[in-house]
Amino acid sequence: MSTQYTAVIWNREKKRYDRYLAGLIGLFLLAFCGLTLALQPEITAETLIIRATGTTALLLLHLTLMIGPLCRIDPAFLPLLYNRRHLGVTTFFFGLIHGVFNLIQFHSLGNVNPLVSLFTANVHYGSLSNFPFQVLGFGALVILFLMAATSHDFWLKNLGPKAWKTLHMFVYLAYGLLVMHVLLGVAQAEHSPVAIGFLGMGVVTVISLHLAAAFFGQRGQFTAAAGEDFVEVCGLADIEDKRAKVCLIGKENIAIFKYDGKLAAVSNICKHQHGPLGEGKIVDGCITCPWHGYQYLPENGCSPPPFTEKVSTYELKLVGDRIFVNPRPHPEGTRVEPVEIPRKHE
Amino acid sequence: MESIIQSFVTFLGVYAAAGIVFALPFSFWGAPRIDPAAKGSPLGFRLLLLPAATALWPLLLIKWIKALQT
Ligand code: HEM
Ligand code: FES
Numbered sequence: 001m002s003t004q005y006t007a008v009i010w011n012r013e014k015k016r017y018d019r020y021l022a023g024l025i026g027l028f029l030l031a032f033c034g035l036t037l038a039l040q041p042e043i044t045a046e047t048l049i050i051r052a053t054g055t056t057a058l059l060l061l062h063l064t065l066m067i068g069p070l071c072r073i074d075p076a077f078l079p080l081l082y083n084r085r086h087l088g089v090t091t092f093f094f095g096l097i098h099g100v101f102n103l104i105q106f107h108s109l110g111n112v113n114p115l116v117s118l119f120t121a122n123v124h125y126g127s128l129s130n131f132p133f134q135v136l137g138f139g140a141l142v143i144l145f146l147m148a149a150t151s152h153d154f155w156l157k158n159l160g161p162k163a164w165k166t167l168h169m170f171v172y173l174a175y176g177l178l179v180m181h182v183l184l185g186v187a188q189a190e191h192s193p194v195a196i197g198f199l200g201m202g203v204v205t206v207i208s209l210h211l212a213a214a215f216f217g218q219r220g221q222f223t224a225a226a227g228e229d230f231v232e233v234c235g236l237a238d239i240e241d242k243r244a245k246v247c248l249i250g251k252e253n254i255a256i257f258k259y260d261g262k263l264a265a266v267s268n269i270c271k272h273q274h275g276p277l278g279e280g281k282i283v284d285g286c287i288t289c290p291w292h293g294y295q296y297l298p299e300n301g302c303s304p305p306p307f308t309e310k311v312s313t314y315e316l317k318l319v320g321d322r323i324f325v326n327p328r329p330h331p332e333g334t335r336v337e338p339v340e341i342p343r344k345h346e
Numbered sequence: 347m348e349s350i351i352q353s354f355v356t357f358l359g360v361y362a363a364a365g366i367v368f369a370l371p372f373s374f375w376g377a378p379r380i381d382p383a384a385k386g387s388p389l390g391f392r393l394l395l396l397p398a399a400t401a402l403w404p405l406l407l408i409k410w411i412k413a414l415q416t
Contacts, residue, residue, distance in 0.1 A: 005383060005384055005387045005391045006387070006388060006390070006391055008390070008394075113355055115355045115358070116351055116352055116355045119351045119354075119355070120347070120348055120351055123347060145397070145401070146398075146401060148397075149397035149398035149401055150398045150402075152391075152394055152395070152398075154377070154381065154384060154391075154395065155398055157381065157383075158380055158381050158409070159402075159405075
């Protein structure tokens with residue numbers, strides 16, 4: 001959390017994540033190179049590297065873009081989100097290898113600067129079928145670079161969450177540029193239509209997941225009229241032990257936790273990157289954010305020392321087995337006595 | 347067209363060179379200035395700041411100067 005920065009925070013979960021990621025990439029590369037060599041034995045090593053790295057980067061970008069909406073549809077996918085920034089940085093590196101090899105292969109032979117050559121080798125900017133698609137790839141690579149370079153928490157904090165989030169929304173622009181890069185590039189190189197087919201499937205998947213998340217993503221959340229003192233949220237049995245129920249009342253996004261025979265309510269929004277605390281679990285007595293593991297004490301919303309993050313807390317009431325919450329937040333870190341659950345309900 | 351692109355690429359080169367010159371001192375002295383949590387952090391973390399410090403140097407230079415004034 002915020003005591004000190006380290007280069008990369010690795011823990012068991014993240015190491016496992018990275019191993020799976022490396023394994024997946026390895027398998028894909030093997031399959032891709034194997035198939036390409038079988039179908040085009042005359043292909044040069046450079047071309048193979050260019051195609052394999054470009055395709056891997058685009059595949060990883062698809063995964064990156066699918067994880068967000070998948071998690072909004074079903075929290076079961078949250079573990080995928082946990083270490084998404086490593087996925088993003090890996091995507092950039094594959095894109096970089098692809099781009100650099102292309103610059104060497106196509107643009108470094110003459111005496112023109114390779115970057116100048118990239119922009120001037122083809123100037124049919126007004127033509128669709130001859131459009132300089134490599135410039136689109138370059139634009140996307142710049143965006144991927146900025147995102148990878150600023151992915152450390154230091155930048156999140158010091159550029160401010162708003163600017164950081166805005167920057168990272170450009171991933172959609174990068175995606176659009178890359179779809180055009182590949183469509184135009186493959187069309188101009190007269191490759192097999194198979195590539196276009198796969199790309200089409202990818203685009204349809206990404207778009208439909210985002211639409212589905214927009215329609216069904218609120219499931220499990222609960223909205224009530226604001227302005228009332230206490231608002232009924234759910235029954236005791238609706239919350240699993242060491243878990244939370246999330247409710248949205250007016251503008252307040254609240255997570256109500258049940259643990260050790262008690263109930264406590266805090267803001268659903270993690271101080272780190274606005275992760276959904278209510279989708280996390282109580283671990284060692286602390287609410288633990290499902291995204292990167294920041295922790296908060298349920299009774300006062302404070303991170304355990306030496307950390308200093310604080311979230312708002314809320315008053316709860318238990319009437320029979322119905323849970324009520326007062327949606328007016330207490331200042332961040334205010335202690336609110338947890339509600340004891342009478343024995344007969346346990 | 348050719349000359350516009352030539353100047354653009356030259357500009358990029360100058361910008362990046364200035365960024366590289368800026369990034370090292372920033373990651374060692376500037377970062378802890380604008381964010382006390384970065385004081386005494388390990389070398390790996392400081393090296394990790396270099397790419398973004400190179401790319402965003404005008405912005406960070408302003409932040410650094412502001413932090414020096416307070
Ligand atoms: C400086 C940046 C880039 C340049 C100069 C560039 C150049 C090229 C070229 C020349 C091709 C056609 C290769 C061929 O004939 O087979 C190509 C294809 C492709 N590029 Fe890029 N590209 C760049 C960035 C990117 C990035 C960042 C990605 C993905 C994240 C990407 C993904 C692809 C894919 C998937 C293909 C189609 C597969 C293939 O045939 O190679 N490119 N690129
Ligand atoms: S959002 Fe990163 S730990 Fe909560």
